[in-house]
Amino acid sequence: MLFILVALLALGLTPRAAEAKLDVVVTIPSLETIVHAVGGEWVTTHAIARPTQDPHFVDAKPSEMLRLAKADLLVLSGLSLEQAWLTPLLQGSRNPKVQSGAPGYVDCSSFVKVLDVPVTIDRSQGDIHPGGDPHYLMHPRNAQRVAIGIYKALVHADPAHTSAYKANLVRFLKALRAKSSEWLALFKPLAGKPLISYHRSVKYLARYLGLRMLVELEPKPGIPPSPGHVLKVIEVAKANHATVILHETYYPTKTATY
Amino acid sequence: MRTDRLIVAVLTLGLIVGSATFASAAPKPQGPPSDDAFLKKVESDLGKKDPTLRKPKSMLSELLPEIAVSVGVSAAYYRDTKSIYTTGADDPSQNGFTLNYLELTLYKNIDPYFRASVVLNFGFESIETEEAYVETLGVPGGLKFRAGFFKTGFGRINARHTHTWDFIDRPVVNGKFFGVEGHRLLGAEASWLAPLPWYLLVGASVGMPDGEESNRSFFGGEKKLDKWKQVVVVAYVKQFFTLGPNWSLNLGFSGAFGPNPTADGKHSFIYGGDLYIKYRPVTSGSYFQASLLAEWMIRQRQTTMKTLTDSGGFVELALQLAKRWRVALRAEHVDNLENDYLDPDQHGARQRYSVSLAFVPSEFSRIRLQGNLDHNRFAPSTLSGAIFATLEVTFGSHPPHPY
Numbered sequence: 283m284l285f286i287l288v289a290l291l292a293l294g295l296t297p298r299a300a301e302a303k304l305d306v307v308v309t310i311p312s313l314e315t316i317v318h319a320v321g322g323e324w325v326t327t328h329a330i331a332r333p334t335q336d337p338h339f340v341d342a343k344p345s346e347m348l349r350l351a352k353a354d355l356l357v358l359s360g361l362s363l364e365q366a367w368l369t370p371l372l373q374g375s376r377n378p379k380v381q382s383g384a385p386g387y388v389d390c391s392s393f394v395k396v397l398d399v400p401v402t403i404d405r406s407q408g409d410i411h412p413g414g415d416p417h418y419l420m421h422p423r424n425a426q427r428v429a430i431g432i433y434k435a436l437v438h439a440d441p442a443h444t445s446a447y448k449a450n451l452v453r454f455l456k457a458l459r460a461k462s463s464e465w466l467a468l469f470k471p472l473a474g475k476p477l478i479s480y481h482r483s484v485k486y487l488a489r490y491l492g493l494r495m496l497v498e499l500e501p502k503p504g505i506p507p508s509p510g511h512v513l514k515v516i517e518v519a520k521a522n523h524a525t526v527i528l529h530e531t532y533y534p535t536k537t538a539t540y
Numbered sequence: 541m542r543t544d545r546l547i548v549a550v551l552t553l554g555l556i557v558g559s560a561t562f563a564s565a566a567p568k569p570q571g572p573p574s575d576d577a578f579l580k581k582v583e584s585d586l587g588k589k590d591p592t593l594r595k596p597k598s599m600l601s602e603l604l605p606e607i608a609v610s611v612g613v614s615a616a617y618y619r620d621t622k623s624i625y626t627t628g629a630d631d632p633s634q635n636g637f638t639l640n641y642l643e644l645t646l647y648k649n650i651d652p653y654f655r656a657s658v659v660l661n662f663g664f665e666s667i668e669t670e671e672a673y674v675e676t677l678g679v680p681g682g683l684k685f686r687a688g689f690f691k692t693g694f695g696r697i698n699a700r701h702t703h704t705w706d707f708i709d710r711p712v713v714n715g716k717f718f719g720v721e722g723h724r725l726l727g728a729e730a731s732w733l734a735p736l737p738w739y740l741l742v743g744a745s746v747g748m749p750d751g752e753e754s755n756r757s758f759f760g761g762e763k764k765l766d767k768w769k770q771v772v773v774v775a776y777v778k779q780f781f782t783l784g785p786n787w788s789l790n791l792g793f794s795g796a797f798g799p800n801p802t803a804d805g806k807h808s809f810i811y812g813g814d815l816y817i818k819y820r821p822v823t824s825g826s827y828f829q830a831s832l833l834a835e836w837m838i839r840q841r842q843t844t845m846k847t848l849t850d851s852g853g854f855v856e857l858a859l860q861l862a863k864r865w866r867v868a869l870r871a872e873h874v875d876n877l878e879n880d881y882l883d884p885d886q887h888g889a890r891q892r893y894s895v896s897l898a899f900v901p902s903e904f905s906r907i908r909l910q911g912n913l914d915h916n917r918f919a920p921s922t923l924s925g926a927i928f929a930t931l932e933v934t935f936g937s938h939p940p941h942p943y
Contacts, residue, residue, distance in 0.1 A: 332785075332822050334822050334823060335822060339827075341788075341818075341820065341943060342942065342943045343780065343782070343788055343943055344739035344741075344778075344780035344790070344943060345738070345739055345780055345781075345782045345788075347733070347739065348733070348737075348738070348739050351682060351733060351735075366903070369939065370941070370942050370943065373655075374733070374942070375733075376678075376679065376682050376683065376684055376733055378652075378677065378678030378680070381677060381678065383652075395587075405902075405904065405935075423586055426582060426586055427586055430579075430582070430583065430586075448575055448576075448579070449575065451579070452575045452578055452579065455578070455579075455582055456578075459582075504902065505901075505902075506862075506863055506864065
């Protein structure tokens with residue numbers, strides 16, 4: 283009887299089998315970086331959009347549906363950035379774990395502070411985002427908020443590796459906060475200077491670095507620069523001595539170079 | 541005495557083993573306490589997420605379905621008005637102006653299990669149901685079920701609505717073999733996404749042919765038999781392959797089978813193959829893409845005399861020249877069939893060539909100039925041309941289109 287008791291207790295002491303990695307699908311590459319930083323060796327990540335692609339116009343390829351079909355978590359930017367192509371992927375994936383509203387659907391916009399929530403929503407103003415400006419990752423404080431939110435989602439899905447995720451999160455936050463001070467020092471000379479951007483996407487960066495947003499090359503969001511508007515921009519730039527144009531890599535550079 | 545010592549030994553052993561078990565069952569160590577303190581500091585520094593920064597949606601919008609409207613208007617000039625042989629309900633079918641389509645799409649997730657979609661088509665004097673179906677959301681194993689009235693998954697272009705096409709008119713073969721609305725069934729469908737390393741979707745639909753507009757080769761507009769005897773079955777396989785970072789390939793095979801009205805026990809069979817190749821370079825700052833779409837169908841209709849076999853298809857090349865400019869070319873062919881008494885006004889070999897230039901101001905509007913050259917052996921003018929100018933818009937929250 284004692285032998286049985288010991289045997290039963292011994293069973294309780296045996297280590298559990300090694301767990302499989304968490305499969306995380308991410309919409310944009312910048313979010314993938316954060317997921318990878320917090321998840322570390324316990325997650326495999328895959329980003330649907332390429333860094334060179336305009337995230338508003340990604341193809342909803344069936345191969346991405348397959349990726350989503352096997353995913354444990356979907357991490358997205360939200361605020362209608364991916365709405366044109368993510369919905370068919372979610373429907374085609376047939377994976378209930380990552381549908382909107384499920385715990386595996388991680389909308390990072392719910393973690394951050396959002397700028398530019400429009401008062402009126404009308405498409406005559408261009409391709410506006412009804413929930414607010416979705417380019418929030420450009421502000422390091424939002425990136426920290428997103429990292430914490432992703433950490434919580436990972437812990438919910440995979441509580442066994444909580445300590446590893448926590449250590450990774452702390453390491454990421456410390457590194458980011460240190461870098462943030464460096465960047466602020468680097469950009470100090472530009473503080474208050476006027477800035478031109480291609481798309482209405484750099485408000486967060488401008489706020490963070492203390493830059494002044496002057497005008498965009500797009501006459502309205504989503505509308506490519508027209509000759510008339512470009513001339514106006516040149517006038518405004520000259521009048522304000524603006525010398526810096528900020529540009530995402532996925533927009534054509536012809537106009538900015540001119 | 542010996543019993544007492546035995547009891548003490550057991551209890552001690554039990555205590556040792558028990559405490560070891562308790563220790564291992566306790567929550568794993570959470571890392572150094574300084575990590576928790578650091579996180580607390582960061583979270584308070586970042587401030588609590590302020591829910592008032594986000595405008596909450598009003599409750600009403602959560603209860604209403606998503607609604608979208610699509611409208612297409614065109615102006616057409618046909619060189620020979622006696623040689624107009626359109627095969628699509630939305631085609632510009634007369635000289636002058638045409639309201640190609642006025643569609644109202646309503647859709648919503650009903651509950652965690654189902655999603656409903658309804659598409660209504662408005663004419664000047666009628667409202668028709670174009671599609672109305674319910675599909676499942678979270679059935680495990682990659683399965684999806686659908687029931688209602690829907691465009692079947694035969695080929696690529698059949699299930700898509702006119703406003704997603706690169707041309708304003710329906711491909712001749714689709715209209716000739718199925719009907720002016722393409723193939724639709726009132727019934728049920730099951731599809732399965734295979735757990736393979738590449739995308740493989742297998743599906744089958746079964747249903748009633750509903751009218752001449754969607755089931756010309758089957759019991760289209762004919763006097764109805766006992767309903768279950770009319771059932772049409774569609775089966776399809778769709779595959780997708782990524783060929784490197786810039787190329788993708790879609791390959792599909794479809795079949796439709798069902799009784800036809802020529803005589804009892806006679807059936808029609810339609811087989812189709814489809815191909816869609818897309819080139820989209822993933823280089824910075826470029827919106828260029830090129831795609832090739834091709835479909836071919838073979839139809840066999842059993843009759844009391846012999847089996848009538850004909851075929852047809854189309855090839856489309858589309859070039860996205862800039863963010864807002866798109867050019868497309870199409871070549872079509874349908875066979876010649878002597879003495880086709882089932883299709884008396886549509887027999888004869890026919891080729892049609894089309895070119896389209898579209899200016900797309902945004903994802904929600906499109907202006908197109910299209911030219912057609914129709915070589916139709918059995919039309920009064922064997923060779924006739926047409927020019928269309930179209931304006932198509934979508935407003936509301938339209939569901940995104942499949943790839």
